[in-house]
Amino acid sequence: MNRFEDTDADDLLPESEQRRTTEINRLLDQIRETADKLQRDAATRGDLKLLARSLKELRYAFKVFTPYRDMRKLTIFGSARTTPDHPTYIAAEKFAERMAQDGWLVITGAGSGIMEAGHRGAGRKNAMGLNIMLPFEQSANPIIHGDDKLVNMKYFFTRKLMFVKECDAVVCLPGGFGTLDEAFEVLTLVQTGKRDLFPIVLLDAPGGTYWKKLDDFIRASLHEDGMISPEDFALYRVTDRVEEAVAEIEQFYKVYHSMRYVRNKLVIRTQKTISGALLDAIRLEFHDILSEGDFEIRSALPQEDEPDLEALPRLVFTFNRRNLGRLRILLDCLNAESIEPASREFV
Structure with missing residues (x-):
């Protein structure tokens, strides 16, 4: 096909598809331009190896995850050293089983311990793995080993990016340095x-105090010294009950669907239209998170270019992009279809 035929074919596409194609081509050109600049800058062999391997890993991970983009997924973090008879392993397995029964996919690191528990509970069909290649501990567990939904990765930073980019919730069980790193990075x-808001649950085994002790430290040292705001406690939930962890995640998506920014506007998509009474209450309670304007109920904005989500109602406003804890409380109000969650005390 010649150049003129290409142009004619593009002209037949819907306007939104033309915009999407133009943007994709612009981004691919940007990647090529960056590669050319690396050559011009005489980048070292080591730098080029790191960039080439990172891009290769991410490309393959995107390919693996693409068929599952329309399915809800949760990420489980936890120790690779937890044994199958430990209460924490049992809790992780039970939690993953419950979520898989409700149609969720479970992403873990593919190793042993809590990762294996998550995959065992989810079952091979609902398990996805992001394995890190280490000289110890990290061979893929038997549930995910050899599965098409397993990605082996060399770098922690590319692996952590995929854990957070692809999921709709994060659940952390007790673990070592790596688990704490992952938990705090997500927070x-x-x-x-x-990262768009999603549920973050710090889950202990029944009667366990691992996360309770950490929460006590956060409250005594971070909050009391003014390093975090009271509303930041709305961003995560500490529990030792599997049922509460499941409820926290599923309640989050009861009305709320997704969010994105369109220029300076935050677009919150909901699965049902917000009542006029609740909208009025939101305007009174959450005016502090606006940088200008007001809250509006809108249909899809033309710039969104996501046909599958076009029918969903929207709550649109100019968010100040600072008060994320308050924004999470707003989402809780939407899901409860009540302003009552805004009255909760978090400290």
Whole structure:
């Protein structure tokens, strides 16, 4: 097909599809331009190896996850050293089983311990794995080993990106340095708005105090010294009950569907239209998170270009992009179809 035929074919596409194609081509050109600049800058062999391997890993991970983009997925973090007879392993397995029964896919690191428990509970059909290649501990567990939904990765940073990018909830069970790193990185990304809001659950075995002790430290040292806001406690839930962890995640998506920014507007998509009474209450309670304007019920904005979501109602406003804890409380109000969650005390 010649150049003129290409142009004619593009002209036959819907306007939204033309915009999407133009943007994709622009981004691919940007990647090529960056590669050319690396050559011009005389980048070292080591730097090029790191970039090439990272891009290769992410491309393959995107390919594996693409068929499952329309399915809800949760990420489980926890120790690779927890034994199958430990209460924490049993809790992780039970939790994953419950979520898989409700149609969720379970992403873990594919190793042993809590990762294996998550996959065992979910079953091979609902399990996805992001394995890290280490000289110890991290061979893929027997549930996910050899599965098409397993990705082996060299770098922690590409692996962590996929864990957070692809999921709709994160559940952390007790673990070592790696688990704490993952838990705090997720909290940081959500608190700073670098990742859309989603449920974060810190889950202990029944009667366990691992996360309770950490929560006590956060309250005594971070909050009391003014390093976090009271509303930041709305960003996560500590529990030692599997049923409460399941309810926290499923309640989050009862009315709320998804969000995205369109220029300076935050678009919150909902699965039902917000009542006029609740909208009025939101305007009174949450005016502090606006940088300008007001809350509006809208249909899809033209710039969204997501036909599958076009029918969903929207709550649209100019968010100040600072008060993420307050924004999470707003979502709780939408899901409860009541302003009552805004009255909760978090400290």
